[in-house]
Amino acid sequence: MHSSFTRLQNVFGFFTTVAFVLGAFIAATDLGSTRSPSGVIKTDNIQVVKGRPHYYSSKKEEYAIIRFSLEADLSSLFTWNTKQLFVYVTADWTGPGNTNNSAVIWDSIITNPSADHLQNIGPVAMKKLKRSAEGKAIAPERGILKLKNQKPKYQITHPSGKIAETSDVTLKLHYNVQPWVGLLTWNMDKSFGAWNAMKGGISDRFTLPALKTKDSKDKNSAKNKTKGKKP
Template sequence: MYSSLVRLQNVFGLFTTVAFVVAALIAASDFITPRAPTVGTLKTTNVQVVNGRPHYYSSKKEEYAIIKFSLDADLSSLFTWNTKQVFVYVTAEWPSSLSSSSSSATKGGLNTTAENQAVIWDSIITAPSSDHLANIGPAAMKKLRKSAAGKSIDPSRGKLTLKNQRPKYQITYPSGKIAETDNVVLRLHYNVQPWVGILTWNQDRDFGSWKQLQGGLSKAFTLPATKKKATAAGGAKS
């Protein structure tokens, strides 16, 4: 006869096996759910380069860029019943002077090898099932829960419409000089964090029912000289 301890071990072993199989099936379900994120608009609305202290703890003055932008994106297909939250961020990217002068790594007149990358804005979009994790005030939380009542998937969560958005972070460079930098582009990134499964990032190519992010890159522009504002189009090149 089995002792009580052996029976308890068998029950626990069966439970962990079943839990692992269920978790694996949940994680695998993400791969059969279509993803087709798109970006309708991603463009600069105002670009400035200022000579000063970008942070209160900065020890010296240096050049830093302030990039305002507009964004219209539909990431609703990233939200499924297994989505916990989606981390979205916008980067400014530009090649080094050596790469920008090389024609071997260009595509459509734009250098595709961004050796410099800086985040200028980010946001966490929670799914209705994880609203309790959102770092927002009581009033905003009440409104959020009311909009998500009775919904396991809320497509409106993944729709972003930003007009003349101020950046959260300024761009600096180790040399302290960043004015008149060429071939700068804005790029949208996302990271899907599921309840069960692996973290997935924005894709460079199609993978089954998961499609590559469409339109997530802005036109190239040049950072202006110090204390000079760019045009409304952000100094975009034709």
């Protein structure tokens, strides 16, 4: 006869197998949901400044500050199995020796209405989120982004400390879907079944401006004074 421990172990193994199979089935249902994300992104204002990486550092580095506008429709990424969506924008360029450089300049987390309680937000914003989700499996405005002259969350630099006048820079929109059950999925370069690749989401190529020096500022101020004088 089997001992009580052996019987308990068999029951636990059976329910673990059932839970695993059920979870795999739930995750597989996402494959049939259509994904058709799209976005348009462009730069508004670009600056290159010089600053210290740490307050106690004597060495200064060049930092690029890129403001941008973004219109994106990521609502198709929200299904009943979507817990939250992580959206971020990167600046990408090719450096010396054909090295690929990528730096995040902005990001945001968009939760499913059923997961709003997991987000650390204020009570007023929480009431608005609950109100928008009343009677809806997924609020229709989730995943719709409209940003104008958006200030970046992060300034970008380079290990060399120099980034001014870098050419062929592009901004790119990315997303990461976190499901309730299943694997994390990122934006794809190619379509796969009902999952379509991102339509758009890449800006035109641009060049970072030169670093503004004290001499250039003095020249600009002198030109402005000259223009203001009457002949």
